[in-house]
Amino acid sequence: xxxxxxxxxxxxxxxxxxxxxxxxxxxxxxxxxxxxxxxxxxxxxxxxxxxxxxxxxxxxxxxxxxxxxxxxxxxxxxxxxxxxxxxxxxxxxxxxxxxxxxxxxxxxxxxxxxxxxxxxxxxxxxxxxxxxxxxxxxxxxxxxxxxxxxxxxxxxxxxxxxxxxxxxxxxxxxxxxxxxxxxxxxxxxxxxxxxxxxxxxxxxxxxxxxxxxxxxxxxxxxxxxxxxxxxxxxxxxxxxxxxxxxxxxxxxxxxxxxxxxxxxxxxxxxxxxx
Numbered sequence: 293x294x295x296x297x298x299x300x301x302x303x304x305x306x307x308x309x310x311x312x313x314x315x316x317x318x319x320x321x322x323x324x325x326x327x328x329x330x331x332x333x334x335x336x337x338x339x340x341x342x343x344x345x346x347x348x349x350x351x352x353x354x355x356x357x358x359x360x361x362x363x364x365x366x367x368x369x370x371x372x373x374x375x376x377x378x379x380x381x382x383x384x385x386x387x388x389x390x391x392x393x394x395x396x397x398x399x400x401x402x403x404x405x406x407x408x409x410x411x412x413x414x415x416x417x418x419x420x421x422x423x424x425x426x427x428x429x430x431x432x433x434x435x436x437x438x439x440x441x442x443x444x445x446x447x448x449x450x451x452x453x454x455x456x457x458x459x460x461x462x463x464x465x466x467x468x469x470x471x472x473x474x475x476x477x478x479x480x481x482x483x484x485x486x487x488x489x490x491x492x493x494x495x496x497x498x499x500x501x502x503x504x505x506x507x508x509x510x511x512x513x514x515x516x517x518x519x520x521x522x523x524x525x526x527x528x529x530x531x532x533x534x535x536x537x538x539x540x541x542x543x544x545x546x547x548x549x550x551x552x553x554x555x556x557x558x559x560x561x562x563x564x565x566x
Contacts, residue, residue: 302342305364307376309383310375311376312434312517312518313374313376314376315521315525316434316436319524319528321524322436322437324371326372328365329433330366331430332419332431332432333362333363333364333429334361335361337385339387342379342385343380343383343384343385343399345398346396347396347397348395349386349397350393350394351393352412352413355393355416356391357392357419357420358420358423359390361423362387363388363415364383365383365409365415366383366408366409367383367408368406368407368409370382380399381404382404384397384408385397411483413484413488413489414493414510415433417489418433418492418493418512419433420493421494421496421497422512430515431513431514433510433512433520434524435510438509438524438531440528440535441527444503451477451479453475453477456474456503457474457565458566459534460475460527460533461565462546462548463530463547464547466526467529468555468563468565469555470522470523470526471500471501471527472562472563473498473563474499474565475501475527476495476502477503477505478491478492478495478503480506481505483504492504496512500520501523501524533546549566
């Protein structure tokens with residue numbers, strides 16, 4: 293159980309989602325309506341004060357591990373930078389039914405979207421996989437489109453997870469400490485597809501963040517929404533270093549394998565890349 297009791301109030305979780313959306317915008321990772329956020333809550337939550345309209349909804353894939361829990365999800369076409377200005381208008385609350393196949397979608401009368409994010413199936417697949425494996429009662433998933441990471445995913449030499457990870461984690465000590473498993477790397481898969489959902493769940497079993505080839509990234513955390521965003525920011529900063537180095541004829545060396553191993557020993561980081 294990653295969160296101490298008493299559990300956070302719904303308004304606290306909503307506020308953090310808004311802050312996370314602003315930060316993704318600040319680092320240039322959510323242009324326009326790009327990016328989406330979802331949070332699984334595995335304790336009783338009463339949504340009606342914020343989300344008074346309710347209707348049934350069929351989920352795009354079965355999520356038995358989430359049955360009886362709830363999800364806060366950004367609406368399709370909404371700007372993450374605007375969630376904090378009017379959270380109820382930009383978020384939907386899904387109470388997952390006992391069958392894990394359907395639920396109740398609760399929204400505000402002033403909702404500004406017709407449906408939840410088009411990437412809902414990827415979010416659900418990752419939540420289902422992690423909750424089933426760990427039993428956590430809290431899980432956050434964030435998709436964003438950071439400029440430098442996405443650019444590198446277009447370059448063939450960076451389309452291997454191990455190669456991408458070794459190239460990026462060498463640029464600053466914080467990167468390997470916060471992303472010790474490295475960065476997962478998926479080929480381009482059609483956004484919103486079942487193939488992307490399944491591949492995301494698979495990659496995030498062994499990583500905390502994965503690149504969606506030629507599309508963006510997806511990150512997870514069972515501690516907080518902000519921690520998932522931090523992982524995107526660490527990876528994006530490292531990608532920016534890599535792009536700067538490419539533009540300067542690869543003049544920089546970064547941390548050596550020996551230096552990285554010494555760092556990991558000092559901070560008790562278990563990693564296999566260096």
